[in-house]
Amino acid sequence: MVAIRSASDIGKALGASLERGGLILGEENLCAEFFDLRTGLAGEVFQKFSNYRARLALVVPDPSAHGERFAELAYEHRTHPLVRIFTTADDATSWLGAAPR
Numbered sequence: 001m002v003a004i005r006s007a008s009d010i011g012k013a014l015g016a017s018l019e020r021g022g023l024i025l026g027e028e029n030l031c032a033e034f035f036d037l038r039t040g041l042a043g044e045v046f047q048k049f050s051n052y053r054a055r056l057a058l059v060v061p062d063p064s065a066h067g068e069r070f071a072e073l074a075y076e077h078r079t080h081p082l083v084r085i086f087t088t089a090d091d092a093t094s095w096l097g098a099a100p101r
Contacts, residue, residue, distance in 0.1 A: 003029040007041060010048050013056075022055035022096040024089065030058070035066035037073065046083045057092035058085045 002016045002023065003009060017023035033039040049056045060066070063074035063085060074085040086092040 001029070003031075004034060004041075004045060005031045006033075007044055010045055013045070014048055014052055014054055017049065017054040017056055018052065022057065024057045024059060024092045024096065026059045026089070027061065035070050037067075037069045042070075042073065046077075049083050053082060055096060056083045057096055058083075059087070059089050059092050060085050061087050063087075 002013050002025065004013055004025065013023060013025070031041070033041050034045070035042070037043070045056070048054075060074065064071040077083055077085050084092070084095060086095065
């Protein structure tokens with residue numbers, strides 16, 4: 001199972017996305033530090049996926065549960081071409097299936 005528990009996990013997640021044509025990670029596959037934007041982990045993940053043009057769909061049912069800043073980030077990424085945050089797995093799967101490969 002792919003998960004991001006620290007910065008050292010980003011490469012594995014990126015590789016999985018490139019192999020599969022996209023990756024869906026649920027909230028349970030992300031560590032608490034990911035949601036604390038002060039740590040920089042989310043920014044590093046987003047930057048790496050963007051640099052490699054790899055698609056990442058994050059399923060976070062209630063982004064506001066992780067604070068105002070994370071909720072803002074989720075809102076800002078609702079139309080990002082490579083990294084998006086969804087409230088349902090169905091929406092994430094639909095987006096990955098519809099995105100150009």
